[in-house]
Amino acid sequence: MATGALGKIYSDGEVIVQQGKSGDCMYEILEGKVEVLEESSEHPLRLAVLHKGDFFGEMAIFEREARSATVRALGDVRALTIDRKNLLRRISEDPSLAFRILEKMSHRIRELNKKLVQTQSKSN
């Protein structure tokens, strides 16, 4: 890790976020990629692969519910945590800070819609 690399390194396969656990931060990927897994059934289902510049774990910040999925490092990953308290305080002072989060979430909904249409047209 370069002396100036911020955040923390997670090694290949390391679980960064565990489904069902409570969480008080979200993560921004600074380097590498992660996979998002839904682990309710016996065979985990890969929901997404996220890359540098993406964030994850934001749902636990806004909903105060347990983590809805597991996030695991795919190769070495460098990620930075963003504390719930810090973030919510700043958003309450400066709502425009949430623009990018909203943008990313809306992009995710768009992607999910596409997937839903694909799945439905396959099953028809």
Place this chain on the structure above:
Amino acid sequence: MSSDLKLSDGSRIAVIGGGPAGSFFSNFVLSMAERMGLELVVDIYESRDFSIPGPPGCNMCGGIISETLVQMLATEGIELPPVVVQRGVDSYLLHMDVGSVRIDTPHHEKRIGAVHRGAGPKGLTDAKWLSFDGFLLSLAHDKGAQIVQGRVDDITWTDGRPQVKTKKGEPQTYDFLAMATGVNSAALKLFEDMDLGYIPPKSTKTFICEYYLGEETVEKYLGSSMHTFLLKIPRLEFAAIIPKGEYATVCMLGKKIDKELVDAFLNSPVVKQVFPADWEPQEQACHCSPKMYLQGAKQPFADRLVFIGDCGISRLYKDGIGAAYRTAKAAATSVVFEGIAKQDFQKHFMVACNRMETDNKLGAFIFKVVHIIQQMRFSRRGILRMVAKEQKKEGKRRLMSLVLWDMFTGSAPYREVFIRTFHPYFIGGLIKNLVIGIWPAKKRIPVEEE
């Protein structure tokens, strides 16, 4: 209600100063305008060249990018890359005559950045890292701002619009002016006779020196910790040593800092133990005595004009760059979403400024208390003991550690630091440790090695 004085497509903005406040403002005003479908022209006037090592390319500062700012920038999509951040900081070491104690970030994560504001200290030949200010300026440029290299030496008003003049160029008229010159600029004097009510901020002189140690020595002796010192040396308020890539930055705050005071600090046994045993401070090391913001400017706005960063309102003794980010963002939001009249800034921009000003008042009080603690050996020992105990036990409430962490890192508002000190466990722990601290200890408490 917002005013009718608004920017429209093609409106021209002049930003005087391409330090953090100027670059953040330009970046945010352009990206917010883009979201609103508004086309603005932004010119940033900057007299320094951030690619030149030494004073001509440096906005003299300790170069700590606070935990909160690192996190907020990441949220905004601004990642500080390892070619700009020279060292990720994951802990603070508090050194006193009675001992030293380490306070770590949660999960030992590198959450704080140590940067050089310019290309590096004078004499640097092989620059391995980029200037922080240069990096922010390049982001603003990428967003569409034009960089005008040169010192603004006159500002006048023609037909109610600001006109900006540099030595070489023709006077340029703008629709809006953002002043972001910091506290060290003579340009603030230009506003004295303008009858706008603006009075520049109060400031105090400080001292900064960059000592070359080499990457290995920095790693071995300073590590990834910021070293803060609360020592009982006459005229010294506070000092810090910040590890960079190959250098150690010494920052001192006190009354009339002169060579005698700097020598007293560097020769103190507590400071010497941080450096290699045979280390001698280099006489020719790059040093400066910049002014530090103390108290906010009066009336930092008018029609078509706003003062952001240090030349307006900032935070007391900490996180000045984070404060520049906040006021820049608040000003950009006012400009794009509300308007550019005096009342728009009063209503929107000043909310963020007043929040910091009120918090600074509490900060000033807390620093007075710290000053008293600094003067009494038993209280220094009591606090050190309390932190040392907290840090040893996993899962224990780390109340004093949190208070000191927030004080020295600038992570939380002073209000939060203050509220934490009312926690019954904090008060109980403090009283207990102060009483124990009355009994003299035989030796200094050394830092717990991990």
